[in-house]
Amino acid sequence: MTILLFGIAKDIVGSPTLSVPTSSVTGKKIPKTVGELKTFLSGTYPELNKLSSMAVAVNHNYAEDHEIINSYDEIALIPPVSGG
Structure with a gap:
């Protein structure tokens, strides 16, 4: 599962994308x-x-915590944004 990262989330992870395993290899x-x-x-x-x-966001729509995600979904983390 690939996750797109923006803003401070990208800085924290150190990359604009993050791959999350979809099988329990890591335990x-x-x-x-x-x-x-x-x-x-x-x-x-x-x-x-x-x-x-x-x-x-899952597939370009904001998602609630209860929504199911799949490995083929486009997922994005969107941190707080400030602007002016």
Whole structure:
């Protein structure tokens, strides 16, 4: 599963994309929902926990924590944005 990263999330991870395993090779639970993905990422990248919010988009639509994700979905992490 490939995740697109933007803003500070990209800086924290150190890359504009992140590959999350879709099989249990690592022994960790594979994320099946947006909420599980957030938990997985915050455990892997604790700095993400310091953000005031983190939106997740699945296939170009904002997604709630209960929504199911698949390995073929386009997933994006969207951190808080400021502008002027």
